[in-house]
Amino acid sequence: MGAVTESPVLTYLASEGAALSDIGLDHGVRAVFGRTPTQFQTYYVTPDGRAVITGILWDLTAADPGRRNVTLRQTRSIPGVVPTVAIGTQAAAALQQQGQPAVEVERVQAVDGLSLLANAHVGVVGQAGAPIVYMVFDPLCPYSVRGMDELRPAIAAGQLQIALLPVAGLDNHNNGQSTLAARSLLSVPPEDMADAWTKVVQATRRRQSFGIGILTGSDVQLQDNKSIAVSLGVESFPTFVWRQPDGTAGTFVGSGGVQQILRAVGR
Structure with a gap:
């Protein structure tokens, strides 16, 4: 080439x-x-x-x-980059047999996805009182890592609170490591999730174990987060979601959107 x-x-x-x-x-x-x-x-x-x-x-x-x-x-068409949402076990199995990445979720009723965020399992980083923006991410997605790095100055300045909502969408790309990483993050206290994510990324780059004990029940929490992500229409990582003044969802997909997000939340 x-x-x-x-x-x-x-x-x-x-x-x-x-x-x-x-x-x-x-x-x-x-x-x-x-x-x-x-x-x-x-x-x-x-x-x-x-x-x-x-x-x-x-x-x-x-x-x-x-x-x-x-x-x-x-x-988008490269296997493993953007996960395909598969509703139900049979659909996910069919995609995986074709070598396609799949995020498997159970069937859910059509509901206001934003209302489900109250039930998401998240970690929160940022000063209390700042506007809350949900970040749906795969812990091992490089675009998610970059997106979080870009947000850090705004978080430190008290302009945003980020609710970290981990899911696993790249398992077919990394031999199931995304699920292990997401469950690791869901096994620490919410206020420690951002630091745990940094630890997971660094361990992955060094090809070391994450060093975080995975709690029983984190698998259920991860499944809950996947279902919520599908209800929100998430197709790629990271996806940022917030409630706008008129009650509708504001969204941004990918990294590079810090200024747009700040404008949208009035900061």
Whole structure:
């Protein structure tokens, strides 16, 4: 693949065992998708081929807001990147036989998804009194990790409270580690979940065990969170959800949305 062989960075990543795939030219930029056993990342190759840029490519001129996240559109069809929601055990099993990632949930009645957030199992980080924004995330999703890192200054400044709602959507990509990571986070006190998430991410990068005891009942809590995520229409991670003044849901998908979220909650 020319994009790899012409880039020293990508050549090095390939030599370290990363599986790299050219996913095409979009908006004049060559995109390469990289995958290791525990992580994945999209790389954008500079015109001279000597460097790459990691991150999310946005097209803010797109009339359809759902198509502004170019990276999400480019990677949606790659197995393991965006989990497929399967209603019921049989549907999930059928998808898994096809090699497709699936988040399995039980059938739920059509209800106001926002009202279900009161029943979610979450960890909260931020100053009391700040607007609450729910973050639905997979603990091992690199976009979720990046999204949380971007939020930290706003959290520290008292502008936001983040209710961390862990789910597991990438098990087919990481051999079930997402479920173990999510259950680990659900096994610590809510006020400790953010720090536990950092610990899980660091342990994963070092290929070490999480070092967090998994409590009985965390599997039920995880299933509850999955059902709520489906009711909210979550399709990818991270998804941010908040209640707007008119009672409807405000949402943002992906990283890079801190300023938009702050404006939406009046901060």
